[in-house]
Amino acid sequence: MLLNRDDWYDISRDLDWTLSYVDEEVAFPQCWTGKRAIPDEAWQAWDEPFRVSYRDYVRVQREKESGVKAVGDAMLRAGVYQKLDPAHVAAAHLHMGTTCMVEYMAVTMQSRFCRFAPTPRWRNLGVFGMLDETRHTQLDLRFSHDLLRFDPRFDWAQKAFHTNEWGVLAVKNFFDDIMLSSDCVEAALATSLTVEHGFTNIQFVALAADAMAAGDVNWSNLLSSIQTDEARHAQQGFPTLQVLMEHDPQRAQQAIDVAFWRSTRLFQTLTGPAMDYYTPLDQRKMSFKEFMLEWVVNHHERILADYGLSKPWYWDKFLHSLENGHHAMHLGLWFWRPTLFWKPNAGVSKAEREWLNEKYPTWEENWGGYWDQIIANINAGRMDLTLPETLPALCNVTQLPLGSAMSRHDLEPAVSVYEGRTYQFDSDISKWCFDLDPARYAGHMNVVDRFIAGQIQPMSLAGGLEWMGLTPDVMGDDAYGYRWAAEYAPAMAD
Amino acid sequence: MTVFDVEDAASLEPNLVGPVIRSGALAEAVIEAVADDNPGADVFVVDRDDYVRIHTAQTCRLTRASLELRLGRPLPLAALEMDMPSFAGRLRTRTEEYLWFYQS
Numbered sequence: 001m002l003l004n005r006d007d008w009y010d011i012s013r014d015l016d017w018t019l020s021y022v023d024e025e026v027a028f029p030q031c032w033t034g035k036r037a038i039p040d041e042a043w044q045a046w047d048e049p050f051r052v053s054y055r056d057y058v059r060v061q062r063e064k065e066s067g068v069k070a071v072g073d074a075m076l077r078a079g080v081y082q083k084l085d086p087a088h089v090a091a092a093h094l095h096m097g098t099t100c101m102v103e104y105m106a107v108t109m110q111s112r113f114c115r116f117a118p119t120p121r122w123r124n125l126g127v128f129g130m131l132d133e134t135r136h137t138q139l140d141l142r143f144s145h146d147l148l149r150f151d152p153r154f155d156w157a158q159k160a161f162h163t164n165e166w167g168v169l170a171v172k173n174f175f176d177d178i179m180l181s182s183d184c185v186e187a188a189l190a191t192s193l194t195v196e197h198g199f200t201n202i203q204f205v206a207l208a209a210d211a212m213a214a215g216d217v218n219w220s221n222l223l224s225s226i227q228t229d230e231a232r233h234a235q236q237g238f239p240t241l242q243v244l245m246e247h248d249p250q251r252a253q254q255a256i257d258v259a260f261w262r263s264t265r266l267f268q269t270l271t272g273p274a275m276d277y278y279t280p281l282d283q284r285k286m287s288f289k290e291f292m293l294e295w296v297v298n299h300h301e302r303i304l305a306d307y308g309l310s311k312p313w314y315w316d317k318f319l320h321s322l323e324n325g326h327h328a329m330h331l332g333l334w335f336w337r338p339t340l341f342w343k344p345n346a347g348v349s350k351a352e353r354e355w356l357n358e359k360y361p362t363w364e365e366n367w368g369g370y371w372d373q374i375i376a377n378i379n380a381g382r383m384d385l386t387l388p389e390t391l392p393a394l395c396n397v398t399q400l401p402l403g404s405a406m407s408r409h410d411l412e413p414a415v416s417v418y419e420g421r422t423y424q425f426d427s428d429i430s431k432w433c434f435d436l437d438p439a440r441y442a443g444h445m446n447v448v449d450r451f452i453a454g455q456i457q458p459m460s461l462a463g464g465l466e467w468m469g470l471t472p473d474v475m476g477d478d479a480y481g482y483r484w485a486a487e488y489a490p491a492m493a494d
Numbered sequence: 495m496t497v498f499d500v501e502d503a504a505s506l507e508p509n510l511v512g513p514v515i516r517s518g519a520l521a522e523a524v525i526e527a528v529a530d531d532n533p534g535a536d537v538f539v540v541d542r543d544d545y546v547r548i549h550t551a552q553t554c555r556l557t558r559a560s561l562e563l564r565l566g567r568p569l570p571l572a573a574l575e576m577d578m579p580s581f582a583g584r585l586r587t588r589t590e591e592y593l594w595f596y597q598s
């Protein structure tokens with residue numbers, strides 16, 4: 001008779017050995033375990049919510065893979081990609097360029113769990129997480145490879161992280177920190193809990209729903225299939241949080257509050273514009289803010305409260321940012337479109353603008369005037385005025401432009417001086433992150449710091465674009481070739 | 495017990511727990527099985543076309559027996575994962591039963 005998994009699981013997950021040839025600290029150095037003062041016995045309370053056996057894992061993953069492959073092959077045969085709306089496809093270019101290599105970074109992080117996590121139970125689950133992230137990397141590469149013949153932008157799935165494109169550098173900066181350089185405990189809090197349990201749902205489930213409505217069955221199905229792995233391996237974060245809440249709750253609160261803000265800013269850059277501007281109007285399920293309320297404010301925050309965590313101290317500012325940050329980022333992305341490797345849709349036709357004002361009552365007041373000026377310049381044939389000549393000052397934590405976190409009225413400087421150097425931030429929340437642990441961020445030069453230091457030559461926008469690796473075949477421009485602005489032209493207004 | 499179709503998830507009570515399933519036959523079977531396994535509880539269904547939230551308040555139980563009955567074929571609970579990109583609440587997974595819950 002075959003044993004039931006429940007009968008042998010408790011024994012198998014505690015398989016461990018007593019070290020005799022090396023010291024514990026040598027085999028499991030603090031810098032990678034992150035145990036600090038938490039006693040060894042404490043980890044016996046580490047109990048995974050989502051049990052996995054290798055046998056089940058292989059069977060289930062095999063089914064997932066054949067499902068994704070079958071859908072992908074059918075959609076390729078049907079030529080679905082070529083029929084998609086040009087505004088929507090930018091969301092897929094943006095995703096593959098900024099996410100594929102993050103999946104690969106996650107392989108390294110999960111491998112660290114396999115090797116250095118403070119309990120064999122967690123090390124065991126890290127193996128599955130590592131295989132999951134290998135799968136995600138390969139899925140993104142295969143998807144992009146299949147579509148490369150239709151658009152060279154898919155090359156950026158592999159290429160992006162070998163360039164200095166500023167948005168990619170912002171993404172890389174965050175994940176270098178919380179995936180590649182964090183010990184197991186901190187990675188569990190910042191990545192497993194905050195990014196994987198909280199924020200990736202916004203891209204991989206909610207945006208996937210928009211993509212499905214837009215007819216992009218292949219990409220949507222790939223995203224939600226990936227997230228079925230994330231939902232499982234993100235659970236590695238909760239038993240770790242449980243142990244921390246017993247022994248060092250303040251560390252948990254702080255690590256999660258920092259990661260929560262940095263994730264907010266990142267998803268305002270990636271998912272916010274994709275949902276509220278790139279998804280064609282009649283295919284939008286909900287606004288970015290509504291999806292964030294569903295997935296992050298309700299779904300994610302409720303379980304953190306269940307473990308005894310408080311909301312971040314900056315909660316009201318976060319809600320204010322939720323009204324504004326991604327609109328500011330979108331305006332900046334579109335204006336600095338030659339610095340992108342995708343073609344952003346302006347998304348401010350009259351009908352789209354009505355939708356934006358309905359979803360965000362302060363939209364017109366904050367952002368309408370800027371767009372009116374851009375529209376007037378387009379209709380006057382002054383395209384030169386719609387394009388940048390310089391680069392925006394960037395935050396030394398998020399790497400995103402100053403002025404892009406809140407409304408257009410929230411522009412008071414946030415500055416810290418550390419060891420003689422002045423650092424600037426997009427908000428007092430980012431400044432708070434820096435001040436908690438300045439050595440962690442200090443010394444790094446953002447794109448504009450490097451520009452001013454003369455590391456980017458020639459010192460012009462053209463020099464900057466070349467340094468960022470942007471070639472004419474992928475360089476960003478308006479998704480619809482500015483045709484949407486015509487309805488605002490004076491001749492049509494009367 | 496009643497199954498409610500809900501449009502605005504934000505207006506729901508904050509203690510809802512349970513799976514989020516990709517739309518399709520499995521989601522339909524999970525709705526029915528959750529209704530079977532949580533007698534007396536209201537089942538809240540939020541259908542976003544591509545995914546469906548299937549939730550009850552405070553605890554949500556799903557057994558393999560009910561799921562297989564409603565699906566009409568054998569399906570180990572571990573295979574639920576194939577179409578479950580997310581879930582709300584804490585989770586306890588055993589061969590015959592999944593339980594989503596909040597402690598407080």
Ligand SMILES: [Fe+2]
Pocket residue numbers: 103106132133136226230
């Ligand atoms: Fe992943």
Ligand SMILES: [Fe+2]
Pocket residue numbers: 106133196230233
């Ligand atoms: Fe992951």
